[in-house]
Amino acid sequence: MTQSAEIMASATRVTRRYGEVTALDDTSLEIRAGELIGLLGPNGAGKSTLVNLLAGLRRPTSGTVTLFGGDPRDPARRRWLGMTPQETGLPSTLRVRECVDFVAAHFPERAVRDELLERFSLGDLRDRQIGGLSGGQKRRLAVALAFAGRPRLVLLDEPTTGLDVEARRALWDAVRDFHGDGGTVLLTSHYLEEIEALAQRVIVIGRGRVLADDTLGAVRGMAGVRKVVLTAADLPELPGLLREERDGERVHLLTSDADELVRVLVRSGVAFSGLEIQPTSLEDAFLALTTGEAPPVAAA
């Protein structure tokens, strides 16, 4: 992706509060034409808030959001935007094909309905009333609707929630096809594996802040962080050590390579006991790596 590609959407120093809760905290990012970006983060990280701000459904408390160079709250800017929110209510008495036609009618350019339905494996259900669809079928339709107006940018908030493995793969293929045809995508997920299947660029968000914005490979490397806990008076120099904290006699070590750390520890001949190796949450790993603001390592 060249840096000169057109900016489709951006957030600059955006903060969004809901009463006492700071959902987004001084966040900045740019989405450029042709990117397929995964927005990864745990529950409550601020993913939906960011997506909703980019789509003009919410206003920032401070900072600036742009969509196609203007204010996302201006309907003219949303003409080339497709979106699937985290939760959608679809009219239960409309038939699938009617629903697609209804949504497409709001846009200057429209996808060919039957092609769209085939792409999302909904062709056989075109005459079915939405009230008669399964949860997974409704979700697929909600995602398909994001593509009904031939968008240039699509925002998908947890698109595969509630889908079985086969439906998930079909949806990934549809997103890849759209991207292959030059479309730009931002999709959110809790799962690195989902992001891995699709995205080239990964933005990790936690507690309202961007913790990492990097290539998939770089983020995957960071996700391997482990916590090693042991009792020892002195420690030798250890490889891959990201953080070290003492809690009484116990030492808590965050490391990118727990195996090598333990090998070096054993070879050093230092006396230690009570060795434990624990996974860290992705959020803790990124906080430790990127901001130095990690919470104290919890006692084991």
Ligand SMILES: Nc1ncnc2c1ncn2[C@@H]1O[C@H](COP(=O)(O)OP(=O)(O)OP(=O)(O)O)[C@@H](O)[C@H]1O
């Ligand atoms: N309308 C609202 N009113 C009050 N608090 C809100 C509102 N919307 C979001 N929040 C709070 O803002 C924070 C970020 O929420 P957001 O939905 O953006 O996170 P998320 O990363 O999408 O989470 P999830 O993965 O659970 O969907 C959370 O603490 C949430 O409770």
